Amino acid sequence: MPSITNIPLASVVIFLAIAVLLFIHNKIRMDxxxxxxxxxxxxxxxLSVQEVFAGFSDPNIILIALLFIVGEALVRxxxxxxxxxxxxxxxxxxxxxxxxxxxxxxxxxxxFMSSVxxxxxxxxxxxxxxxxxxxxxxxxxxxxxMAGLISGMMTLIATAPNLVINxxxxxxxxxxxxxxxxxxxxxxxxxxxxxYMLVARRxxxxxxxxxxxxxNRHSIQDLIEDYQLQARTxxxxxxxxxxxxxxxxEALHLRSNYALNVLAIERWKRFRPRFLADSLGKIEIREKDxxxxxxxxxxxxxxxxxxxxxxxxxxxxxxxxEQQAKFxxxxxxxxxxxxxxxxxxxxxxxxxxxxxLNVVGIKRNNEILTGSLIEQPLxxxxxxxxxxxxxxxxxxxxKTKAFFVLDYPAEIERAAPAQSQAPYAILxxxxxxxxxxxxxxxxxxxxxxxxxxxxxxxxxxxxxAYASIHWSSLILIVGMMPFSTALQKTGGINxxxxxxxxxxxxxxxxxxxxxxxxxxxxxxxxxSNTATAILMAPIAITMAQHLQLSPLPFAMTVAIASSAAFxxxxxxxxxxxxxxxxxxxxxxxxxxGVPFTxxxxxxTVFLVPVFFPFK
Numbered sequence: 001m002p003s004i005t006n007i008p009l010a011s012v013v014i015f016l017a018i019a020v021l022l023f024i025h026n027k028i029r030m031d032x033x034x035x036x037x038x039x040x041x042x043x044x045x046x047l048s049v050q051e052v053f054a055g056f057s058d059p060n061i062i063l064i065a066l067l068f069i070v071g072e073a074l075v076r077x078x079x080x081x082x083x084x085x086x087x088x089x090x091x092x093x094x095x096x097x098x099x100x101x102x103x104x105x106x107x108x109x110x111x112f113m114s115s116v117x118x119x120x121x122x123x124x125x126x127x128x129x130x131x132x133x134x135x136x137x138x139x140x141x142x143x144x145x146m147a148g149l150i151s152g153m154m155t156l157i158a159t160a161p162n163l164v165i166n167x168x169x170x171x172x173x174x175x176x177x178x179x180x181x182x183x184x185x186x187x188x189x190x191x192x193x194x195x196y197m198l199v200a201r202r203x204x205x206x207x208x209x210x211x212x213x214x215x216n217r218h219s220i221q222d223l224i225e226d227y228q229l230q231a232r233t234x235x236x237x238x239x240x241x242x243x244x245x246x247x248x249x250e251a252l253h254l255r256s257n258y259a260l261n262v263l264a265i266e267r268w269k270r271f272r273p274r275f276l277a278d279s280l281g282k283i284e285i286r287e288k289d290x291x292x293x294x295x296x297x298x299x300x301x302x303x304x305x306x307x308x309x310x311x312x313x314x315x316x317x318x319x320x321x322e323q324q325a326k327f328x329x330x331x332x333x334x335x336x337x338x339x340x341x342x343x344x345x346x347x348x349x350x351x352x353x354x355x356x357l358n359v360v361g362i363k364r365n366n367e368i369l370t371g372s373l374i375e376q377p378l379x380x381x382x383x384x385x386x387x388x389x390x391x392x393x394x395x396x397x398x399k400t401k402a403f404f405v406l407d408y409p410a411e412i413e414r415a416a417p418a419q420s421q422a423p424y425a426i427l428x429x430x431x432x433x434x435x436x437x438x439x440x441x442x443x444x445x446x447x448x449x450x451x452x453x454x455x456x457x458x459x460x461x462x463x464x465a466y467a468s469i470h471w472s473s474l475i476l477i478v479g480m481m482p483f484s485t486a487l488q489k490t491g492g493i494n495x496x497x498x499x500x501x502x503x504x505x506x507x508x509x510x511x512x513x514x515x516x517x518x519x520x521x522x523x524x525x526x527x528s529n530t531a532t533a534i535l536m537a538p539i540a541i542t543m544a545q546h547l548q549l550s551p552l553p554f555a556m557t558v559a560i561a562s563s564a565a566f567x568x569x570x571x572x573x574x575x576x577x578x579x580x581x582x583x584x585x586x587x588x589x590x591x592x593g594v595p596f597t598x599x600x601x602x603x604t605v606f607l608v609p610v611f612f613p614f615k
Contacts, residue, residue, distance in 0.1 A: 008046050009490035015040050016483060023570070023586040030569070030579070030586070031472040034479020041482045051485050055478035059444040060116075064477070064573055065469050066447035067120035070429060072468030073459040075124045077422040087129060095135055099201065100194055102126060102140065103147035107190050109433075110151025111158050111183075119148040119574050121429070123581050138204040141582030142592055143197040148574040150193050152529075152563035153186035155179055157437070161533030161562035165555050168537040173551050185560065185607050189600055196599065200592050204584075223330050227361035227368055227385050232296065233263070235314045238289045242310035250281035258305065259297035259372050261358050263387050264328050266290035281352070290314070294360045294387075296373055329390050330360075332383050333403040341402060346374040346384075356392040361385035424457035473576045480570050488535075500539075509549070509614055513557045513605045516540055520561035521597055525571055529562040536562070552612040560604045566593035 015037060022033045041047045055061060073079075087105075091097030102122065110118040126144055130137045152159030156166060156179045166177050224230055238244055244252060254260040265276040267289050276283055285291075291311075295302065306313055335341050341349050346359050351374075362369040362376055363383040369376055378384075383406070386393070396405050418425075432450035436443050454460045460468075486492075504515040516536070524532040536558045544551040565571035569579045569589050578584070 006490060008044075008486075009492050009495070011044055011046060012483070012486045012490050012492060015044075015486075019480075023568070029472070031475040031479065034476045038479050038482060041486060046486055046490065047482055051489075052482050053478075054485070055481035058478070058481070059442065060573070061474055061478055063444040063447050064116055064120070064577070065474060066444070066451050067116060068469045069451050069460060069465045070432070070447065070454070071120045071124050072464055073418075073425050073428070073454045074121060076418045076464060077425040077459050078419040079422050079425050087125070093133065095133060095139070096198060098129055098133070099140060099143050099197060102129075103143050103150075103190070103194050103197070106144060106147035107151045107154060107186075110148055111154035111186075115148040115151045115159060116573050116577070118151065119144060119577055123577065127581060136204075136583075138582050138584065138588075139201045141578040141584070142204060142588070143193075143201065145572075145574045145578045146193050146197060146566060146596070147190070149563055149565055149572060150186065150190050153182055153189055153560055155182055155186075157439070158182070159563055160530045162559050164530060164533045165537045165559045165562075168541060169551060169555050172538070172541050173545075175552060177552075177556070181556070181611075182559070184611055185556070185604065188607060189560075189603055192599060192603060193596065196596050200596070203591060204588060220330050223332070223385060227363070229294070229360060229385075232294055232360075234293050234295055234302065235266075236291045236293060236306065236311040237314055238285055238287055238291065239310045239312050240287055242285075242287070244285040244309055244311075245287050246284055248282055248284050252285075254293075255374065258300055259295070260300075261294040261296065261360060262291055263294055263358055263360065264292045266292065294358070296371070298370070328388060329393055330385060330387050331393050331396070332363075332385055332406040333396060334381065334383055334406065335378050335403055337380055341378055342380060343377050345377050355386075355388075355396065357386040357388035357396070359384050360387050418459050421457050421459045425454060425459040428453035428457065428459065470577070470580060473573075473580065476570065476576055477573055509547075509609070510605055512543065512547075513553065513608065514601065516543075516554060516557050517561040517564075517601045517604060520558050521564055521567070521601070524562060524565050525568055529565055529572060533558065533562045549614045550612065553608045553614060556608050556612055557604055560600070560608075564597050564600045566597050566600075568593065 019033055019037050022028055022036075023030060038052050041052050042049060087098060087101050091101055102125075106118055106122055122144055123141075126140050127137055130140060152162065156162050156177055162177070162182065170176050224233075249262055249265075254262060262280055265280065265283060265285075267276060267286065302313065305311070351357070351359055359373055361384070362373055362378075363385070364379065364381070384403075386396075393405075396403060428450045431453065432446045435441050435446035435449065440446075441449070451460075451465070455462075455465070500515060500519055504512055507515070516539075520532055520536045523535065537555060540554040540558045541551045544554040565575065567590060569575045569584065569586060571589075571593075575589060582588075
């Protein structure tokens with residue numbers, strides 16, 4: 001029997017204890033701690049270099065990276081925002097209803113596909129909801145990861161440990177679980193989780209840096225008020241018979257003749273508005289188009305202008321800017337000192353032709369300039385408020401020889417530069433889900449197919465795809481994987497298992513289930529739930545056979561415990577994925593996860609014998 005006096009095993013235990021203490025102390029980044037763990041195993045010689053770095057070739061790591069790209073595509077195409085709007089509408093702007101709907105949706109969808117995949121898809125959705133409702137992501141990200149883990153308790157194919165344990169059952173006893181054998185217990189645990197999180201979310205609060213960011217970040221509405229645009233901006237409907245119809249905007253010479261700046265064109269299509277902000281000069285005006293116009297000349301007679309060109313003024317309300325924030329935005333820029341554009345007017349620069357954006361305000365020495373803005377020579381320190389599509393606004397950051405871009409407004413998070421590709425994004429993701437559910441190809445191949453489709457349909461480009469991957473989360477997962485190999489290689493797992501058999505073998509049935517659940521959950525803190533299931537399944541089934549009891553309740557207990565990885569951010573990739581998005585610390589998962597794991601254990605121990613009798 002292996003002993004803790006075994007030097008390699010003692011070293012592994014020490015490394016594990018130090019890593020956990022560093023995680024709890026929270027002074028060093030978690031991914032850095034993971035890299036230090038890998039270094040320790042290399043230097044100590046406990047594991048070979050190949051064993052330490054094996055995680056980088058693990059298909060699950062590639063799968064997680066690909067699913068980050070899928071989530072980015074949902075944001076860029078506006079799908080995440082549309083889903084968040086639907087959830088908010090259904091929830092009637094209630095945080096409680098949002099929490100319930102998100103957990104139900106994630107657990108339901110996760111019953112038939114990878115929990116990692118469904119959580120990756122919902123992370124951007126939940127972030128958008130939090131911004132719209134002005135609540136901290138900390139209050140919804142933990143329920144999201146919890147629902148993702150619970151989804152593994154819903155069906156046979158919901159998670160790999162279920163399949164591993166079922167295969168071991170067939171191999172050792174010729175018995176098996178049905179597709180929905182897990183469902184009754186999973187539903188009870190899901191309802192328990194929803195009720196628990198409605199209470200436990202109050203313990204999460206809001207991070208200090210989150211509070212400061214919320215105070216300091218401007219919104220588009222702030223910029224509108226600051227530059228006094230509300231009084232100047234008008235909406236005009238193009239009526240039948242207007243001389244604007246059929247003409248490209250640049251041919252109307254509205255800026256030079258009337259000091260009118262067209263900021264966007266609202267064109268209704270299939271009962272939904274479409275906002276056009278790119279290359280406006282080339283767009284031909286159509287009947288019933290709605291023109292959003294900045295009127296810089298206070299002396300212009302708007303009524304006479306409308307009568308002359310068959311336009312109908314319509315009211316501009318704050319929610320119109322809110323609608324357009326998904327498609328077009330505003331940002332402040334300032335000319336580079338000693339740059340080529342100082343002393344030149346906006347007209348001389350050809351600003352709209354060169355950058356595709358409209359200058360709608362100039363602030364000089366904290367005063368808003370009036371009159372024709374395009375005739376104002378630019379000076380050092382001038383702030384220019386520009387309006388246009390988010391894509392072109394973001395491109396301004398690369399014009400470092402011309403202008404500095406100041407801090408983006410909060411609405412930049414809603415930008416959907418590939419909104420027109422949304423149907424293709426949905427098609428790609430449906431294809432991925434179908435391949436995962438049917439098992440035609442491995443999950444990682446299904447995700448790769450989806451990402452290639454998203455790239456083909458221009459839902460995501462290479463730059464945004466690479467930027468979307470949370471490399472620190474991947475390093476954390478890869479860095480903790482060597483513990484699994486080391487514990488098995490040094491005999492640590494066998495030591496724990498033999499001790500359990502000697503200790504609880506003669507106890508009552510329910511106590512044996514409690515011991516199985518506890519051991520499975522504890523091992524799952526340090527190694528993957530699939531590896532935990534592989535280790536624990538034969539132990540549970542062998543114990544049942546030794547006691548001449550049905551193996552089904554023992555195997556089901558291990559399956560539920562394998563998915564009950566609620567206690568630390570490294571217990572499951574699902575937890576790791578929401579770690580950064582929710583701005584959590586290691587202790588947050590301990591505080592929320594440990595009590596809920598105990599509740600799940602009690603529910604499992606009493607429910608499993610009801611659905612799967614001991615004899």
